[in-house]
Amino acid sequence: xxxxxxxxxxxxxxxxxxxxxxxxxxxxxxxxxxxxxxxxxxxxxxxxxxxxxxxxxxxxxxxxxxxxxxxxxxxxxxxxxxxxxxxxxxxxxxxxxxxxxxxxxxxxxxxxxxxxxxxxxxxxxxxxxxxxxxxxxxxxxxxxxxxxxxxxxxxxxxxxxxxxxxxxxxxxxxxxxxxxxxxxxxxxxxxxxxxxxxxxxxxxxxxxxxxxxxxxxxxxxxx
Amino acid sequence: xxxxxxxxxxxxxxxxxxxxxxxxxxxxxxxxxxxxxxxxxxxxxxxxxxxxxxxxxxxxxxxxxxxxxxxxxxxxxxxxxxxxxxxxxxxxxxxxxxxxxxxxxxxxxxxxxxxxxxxxxxxxxxxxxxxxxxxxxxxxxxxxxxxxxxxxxxxxxxxxxxxxxxxxxxxxxxxxxxxxxxxxxxxxxxxxxxxxxxxxxxxxxxxxxxxxxxxxxxxxxxx
DNA sequence: TCAAAAGTGTTCCGAATACACCCATGA
DNA sequence: TCATGGGTGTATTCGGAACACTTTTGA
Numbered sequence: 466x467x468x469x470x471x472x473x474x475x476x477x478x479x480x481x482x483x484x485x486x487x488x489x490x491x492x493x494x495x496x497x498x499x500x501x502x503x504x505x506x507x508x509x510x511x512x513x514x515x516x517x518x519x520x521x522x523x524x525x526x527x528x529x530x531x532x533x534x535x536x537x538x539x540x541x542x543x544x545x546x547x548x549x550x551x552x553x554x555x556x557x558x559x560x561x562x563x564x565x566x567x568x569x570x571x572x573x574x575x576x577x578x579x580x581x582x583x584x585x586x587x588x589x590x591x592x593x594x595x596x597x598x599x600x601x602x603x604x605x606x607x608x609x610x611x612x613x614x615x616x617x618x619x620x621x622x623x624x625x626x627x628x629x630x631x632x633x634x635x636x637x638x639x640x641x642x643x644x645x646x647x648x649x650x651x652x653x654x655x656x657x658x659x660x661x662x663x664x665x666x667x668x669x670x671x672x673x674x675x676x677x678x679x680x681x682x683x684x685x686x687x688x
Numbered sequence: 689x690x691x692x693x694x695x696x697x698x699x700x701x702x703x704x705x706x707x708x709x710x711x712x713x714x715x716x717x718x719x720x721x722x723x724x725x726x727x728x729x730x731x732x733x734x735x736x737x738x739x740x741x742x743x744x745x746x747x748x749x750x751x752x753x754x755x756x757x758x759x760x761x762x763x764x765x766x767x768x769x770x771x772x773x774x775x776x777x778x779x780x781x782x783x784x785x786x787x788x789x790x791x792x793x794x795x796x797x798x799x800x801x802x803x804x805x806x807x808x809x810x811x812x813x814x815x816x817x818x819x820x821x822x823x824x825x826x827x828x829x830x831x832x833x834x835x836x837x838x839x840x841x842x843x844x845x846x847x848x849x850x851x852x853x854x855x856x857x858x859x860x861x862x863x864x865x866x867x868x869x870x871x872x873x874x875x876x877x878x879x880x881x882x883x884x885x886x887x888x889x890x891x892x893x894x895x896x897x898x899x900x901x902x903x904x905x906x907x908x909x910x911x
Numbered sequence: 912t913c914a915a916a917a918g919t920g921t922t923c924c925g926a927a928t929a930c931a932c933c934c935a936t937g938a
Numbered sequence: 939t940c941a942t943g944g945g946t947g948t949a950t951t952c953g954g955a956a957c958a959c960t961t962t963t964g965a
Contacts, residue, residue, distance in 0.1 A: 466691050466730060468771055507689060507769050511760040535758045535773045537734040546730050548691055550758045550771075621944070638946075639928065663943030664935040844917075861919075862955065886916030887962040 466546055470515045471502035471589065473533065473553040473596035474525065476561070476574060477613040482629055483574035484593060486585075487522060490570040493543045494586035498575070500593070502549065503568075511550040519554070523572050524564035528612040529555040531603075533596055541588045553596040555612035604630055605688045608649065611671040617653055619666035620644070627688065640688075647686065649676050689769050693738045694725035694812065696756065696776040696819035697748065699784075699797060700836040705852055706797035707816060709808075710745060713793040716766045717809035721798070723816070725772065726791075734773040742777070746795050747787035751835040752778040754826075756819055764811045776819040778835035827853055828911045831872065834894040840876055842889035843867070850911065863911075870909065872899050 474485035486498040501522045505514040512530065519525055533551040541547065563572040575583070577597060580590070604610050610626055611618075620641045628635050644650070651672045656665040676686070697708035709721040724745045728737040735753065742748055756774040764770065786795040798806070800820060808816070827833050833849055834841075843864045851858050867873070874895045879888040899909070 466689070466728065468689050468691060505689065505760070505771075508762060510762060511758060511771065532757060534755060535734060537728070537773070539731060539733060548728075548734065548773075550760070619944085636928075636930085638930085641945080642947090643927085660943085661937060662941075663937085664945080666944060842917085859955070859957085861957080864918080865920090866954085881963095883916085884964065885914075886964080887918080889917060 466548065468505045468511075469502055469547055469549040470505055470511050470518060471500040471549050471551045471592060472515050472519055473500060473551065473593050474519070474523075474527065474556060475553065475577075475596075475600060475613065476556045476558050477626055477629070478558045478574055480625055480629065482577045482613075484577050484580060485523060485525065486573065486575050486580075487569035488571035489586055490568055496570075497586040498580075498583050498589075499586035500551075500589045505550075512552070515552045515554075522566055522568055523561075525556055525561055527554040527556050529609055531599075533592070533599060536588060536592065538588065549592075551592045551595070553599060555609060557612065557615050559615070601630055606686060608671065608676055608686050617657070617668040617670055619657055619668060621666060623669075643688070647684075649679070649686075651675075689771065691728045691734075692725055692770055692772040693728055693734050693741060694723040694772050694774045694815060695738050695742055696723060696774065696816050697742070697746075697750065697779060698776065698800075698819075698823060698836065699779045699781050700849055700852070701781045701797055703848055703852065705800045705836075707800050707803060708746065708748065709796060709798050709803075710792035711794035712809055713791055719793075720809040721803075721806050721812075722809035723774075723812045728773075735775070738775045738777075745789055745791055746784075748779055748784050750777040750779050752832055754822075756815070756822060759811060759815060761811065772815075774815045774818070776822060778823075778832060780835065780838050782838070824853055829909060831894065831899055831909050840880075840891040840893055842880055842891060844889060846892075866911070870907075872902070872909075874898075 472485075476483050476485070485501065487501055489495050489497055489499050501519050503514070503518045503522070505511055509517065512532070515530065516527070519527065530552055531554075533553050535548060535550045537548045539546065541549075565572060577593075580593060585593070604627070610623065610630075613626060614622060621637070623644065624635065624637050624640050627640065649672055650669040653668045653670050655668060657668050680686075695708075699706050699708070708724065710724055712718050712720055712722050724742055726737070726741045726745070728734055732740065735755070738753065739750070742750065753775055754777075756776050758771060758773045760771040762769065764772075788795060800816075803813070803816060827850070833846065833853075836849060837845060844860070846867065847858065847860050847863050850863065872895055873892040876891045876893050878891060880891050881888055903909075
């Protein structure tokens with residue numbers, strides 16, 4: 466019985482929800498896209514293992530990490546009996562410098578709307594779908610969406626993120642009204658100028674402290 | 689690296705939420721209360737392992753089973769590096785016949801409101817608390833409460849179950865009104881007579897079929 | 912006829928929804 | 939001055955919360 470970890474890492478790049486995949490350099494499944502992951506060592510928790518493997522295999526540092534599910538189908542790995550503890554992580558769209566290592570011939574961000582047409586290694590498609598379900602649920606009742614955005618963002622960007630992930634049409638005005646009533650955002654004293662059209666937008670920052678205090682007093686984040 | 693499973697089994701007996709614990713017959717933690725569980729075999733999934741161990745160690749058959757979380761602290765088991773996949777299960781309060789086996793010197797139902805004063809083996813207290821959190825959340829948006837009740841139950845019993853688990857005062861009238869509007873219950877053509885006081889109560893049965901149809905059409909169970 | 916539990920209805924309030932116009936900016 | 943995207947307000951509707959009386963039953 467061997468134990469591995471796998472990580473479904475999401476980011477939000479160019480208004481699209483992306484997932485981090487590596488191209489496997491070795492068999493089994495050589496050449497196929499796969500999640501980052503690997504064996505758990507004797508002296509580390511599964512969470513530590515995920516962070517270590519991500520660092521080793523891709524060089525990324527997460528803003529959020531959560532255990533997803535443990536997959537234990539007997540036939541899930543051709544190398545033998547391998548149980549995997551899957552995690553999902555979120556990362557702001559900073560310029561991610563990938564450090565290729567021997568296990569991966571390529572590393573990249575793939576649009577989640579496209580991955581269904583790819584041929585993923587092992588049961589990794591199943592794991593990604595599980596992660597997507599969890600993300601879509603969780604983003605509605607925990608303020609984790611901010612971990613997919615840069616530190617400073619506009620209301621429209623926040624709104625577009627939610628539209629993209631929940632893939633439905635949310636009324637922009639109602640969404641912003643609701644979010645402002647939550648009172649979890651700090652205005653920052655400058656505005657953005659992405660694109661050179663139209664009015665400049667106010668930038669905001671998530672106020673983690675405020676959220677924790679509000680939560681302790683019974684506030685429930687709920688979109 | 690060894691892999692085990694542990695099961696937090698709940699039932700609802702005498703208007704109290706109970707958890708199934710065994711008294712360990714051997715070291716480590718001999719004599720302490722613990723969850724049912726054990727090693728995962730090479731040719732079975734973790735879910736199959738839980739069901740097998742529950743059958744072996746206690747003889748109970750679950751009405752509901754769900755994976756909870758995988759616990760992997762390096763020091764969580766004195767026997768060495770053991771990662772455990774925890775599950776929680778629900779079972780209706782039928783007369784459960786326990787089959788004692790060599791691993792357990794005793795098996796019993798313990799009120800969840802009392803277990804905090806007991807000395808549980810390993811990190812099993814942590815696991816039970818995790819399961820309680822999950823149950824309290826999930827019962828509010830999936831109709832799993834019925835798996836803690838007998839096939840036929842009264843509205844008042846259903847209401848009391850929710851009050852007990854969510855330990856807060858829910859308005860009885862609003863609760864019943866809401867549940868009736870869901871239209872997920874079948875009236876059965878007889879009434880109960882528990883106790884010999886007061887008006888007899890209509891008995892109901894959960895209509896799983898109706899729920900699945902409604903769910904497919906977009907219905908969301910939500911207390 | 913009384914005590915105990917079951918069963919039911921109405922009002923009120925707040926949140927969600929639907930919906931449209933004005934503002935700031937740079938070309 | 940115009941096109942583009944940012945920012946705000948109101949009316950309506952629906953569901954949740956608060957709340958009290960009548961009915962059935964057995965002793």
